[in-house]
Amino acid sequence: MTDHDVARLRRDFPILERRVNDRPLVYLDSAASAQAPRQVLEAVDRYRRRHHANVHRGAHTLSAEATEMYEGARARVARFLRAGDPRGVVFTRNATEAINLVAHAYGRHRLREGDEIVVTVAEHHANLVPWHLLAAERGAIVRGVPLGSDSRVDHDALVAAIGERTKIVATYHVSNVLGNLQPLRAVADAAHAVGALFVVDGAQAAPHVPIDVAALGADAYAFSGHKVGGPTGIGALWMRPEVLETLPPFLGGGEMIRRVEVDRSSYADIPMRFEAGTPAIGEAIGLAAALDYLDDVGVEAIWDHDRALARHALARLAELDGVTTYGPEGPDRGGIVPFNVDGVHPHDVASFLDAEGIAVRAGHHCAQPLMHALGVDATARASFWLYTTEAEIDAFVDAVARSRAFFAPLRTAL
Numbered sequence: 001m002t003d004h005d006v007a008r009l010r011r012d013f014p015i016l017e018r019r020v021n022d023r024p025l026v027y028l029d030s031a032a033s034a035q036a037p038r039q040v041l042e043a044v045d046r047y048r049r050r051h052h053a054n055v056h057r058g059a060h061t062l063s064a065e066a067t068e069m070y071e072g073a074r075a076r077v078a079r080f081l082r083a084g085d086p087r088g089v090v091f092t093r094n095a096t097e098a099i100n101l102v103a104h105a106y107g108r109h110r111l112r113e114g115d116e117i118v119v120t121v122a123e124h125h126a127n128l129v130p131w132h133l134l135a136a137e138r139g140a141i142v143r144g145v146p147l148g149s150d151s152r153v154d155h156d157a158l159v160a161a162i163g164e165r166t167k168i169v170a171t172y173h174v175s176n177v178l179g180n181l182q183p184l185r186a187v188a189d190a191a192h193a194v195g196a197l198f199v200v201d202g203a204q205a206a207p208h209v210p211i212d213v214a215a216l217g218a219d220a221y222a223f224s225g226h227k228v229g230g231p232t233g234i235g236a237l238w239m240r241p242e243v244l245e246t247l248p249p250f251l252g253g254g255e256m257i258r259r260v261e262v263d264r265s266s267y268a269d270i271p272m273r274f275e276a277g278t279p280a281i282g283e284a285i286g287l288a289a290a291l292d293y294l295d296d297v298g299v300e301a302i303w304d305h306d307r308a309l310a311r312h313a314l315a316r317l318a319e320l321d322g323v324t325t326y327g328p329e330g331p332d333r334g335g336i337v338p339f340n341v342d343g344v345h346p347h348d349v350a351s352f353l354d355a356e357g358i359a360v361r362a363g364h365h366c367a368q369p370l371m372h373a374l375g376v377d378a379t380a381r382a383s384f385w386l387y388t389t390e391a392e393i394d395a396f397v398d399a400v401a402r403s404r405a406f407f408a409p410l411r412t413a414l
């Protein structure tokens with residue numbers, strides 16, 4: 001994308017006009033939650049003003065319209081994932097709920113004592129804790145694959161960790177800390193060779209890289225609306241329909257049933273079987289608008305843009321004394337840059353930057369095992385998206401340099 005393209009796209013994001021602490025907002029926290037373009041805000045608003053009603057059960061016009069829009073959103077998600085059959089798409093609250101759904105509906109019924117779940121040390125807690133809960137209940141074992149010497153998950157070790165006892169392999173597509181795109185096909189093949197389910201946490205990939213669930217060999221793919229420029233409160237699980245339709249419900253209630261008697265019930269077909277209660281209708285419609293927007297911009301172009309910004313940020317941060325960055329370098333590195341300023345707590349760095357209108361995240365990024373593997377408790381993290389400019393990265397790096405100078409006397413005093 002040219003500077004002109006980015007400038008044009010930025011006009012779609014009203015929040016980018018904001019000032020924070022009397023400075024123009026520099027929003028470098030898109031990996032936590034991306035900002036929404038007006039096309040999404042307008043789609044949700046239009047739905048609420050003109051079409052809002054409960055879905056699936058009404059005989060009236062508004063309900064039929066809302067149902068059509070909601071089911072249209074499901075088909076849109078299926079197209080986004082190149083998944084074909086929309087029956088494989090279940091709307092959830094977020095990626096976290098999507099992974100929990102797999103752990104409950106698949107894991108609790110398929111795992112036996114001594115079975116194994118293979119993950120990596122670089123997973124987000126959303127792709128660890130559901131497996132811990134499952135393992136504790138079923139007497140299964142969670143195996144974590146370490147980082148290799150190049151700050152990437154050791155790919156060969158990941159493939160080699162999959163064995164006869166493996167029932168689930170769950171890993172990320174793009175890391176929320178290392179920023180890299182993980183090659184998954186060989187992992188999928190190894191999982192399938194032993195009959196294991198291959199679950200992909202796509203929360204950080206969906207906003208940045210083209211996804212083709214069949215080409216990846218995924219059996220399940222999870223992502224969140226708020227990271228792709230959509231609303232919060234909506235996410236999606238795609239699961240191969242042949243597998244999904246064999247699973248029992250996760251949550252029970254209205255909408256997910258075929259017939260209910262006072263002492264028993266039978267359940268609807270997929271995907272309704274997994275959507276108990278009134279769904280997040282407007283949010284699903286907003287998510288579909290976000291996916292339209294992403295596809296209009298072009299996800300390949302976004303990935304190229306992210307990578308160019310990451311290269312620029314890493315190169316400029318490398319010029320600063322006393323600043324450490326984490327994660328690999330290379331063409332697989334997207335727009336996520338964790339860093340630390342020597343001797344300064346990342347929260348202090350983030351507060352310093354905030355005073356200059358620059359939003360970054362600080363903490364363990366819901367990846368405590370990875371923090372341990374990197375030898376730190378926490379980092380600051382700058383993350384970029386389609387609206388991020390090189391000038392913003394320069395402003396950020398200059399502010400990081402100033403933060404080091406600002407905290408230097410305090411460091412010596414300690």
Ligand code: PLP
Binds near residue numbers: 031096172201203204
């Ligand atoms: N997986 C990864 C890699 C993430 O970065 C995140 C959120 O930061 C999640 C899962 C969980 O997403 P959510 O909180 O929207 O469920």
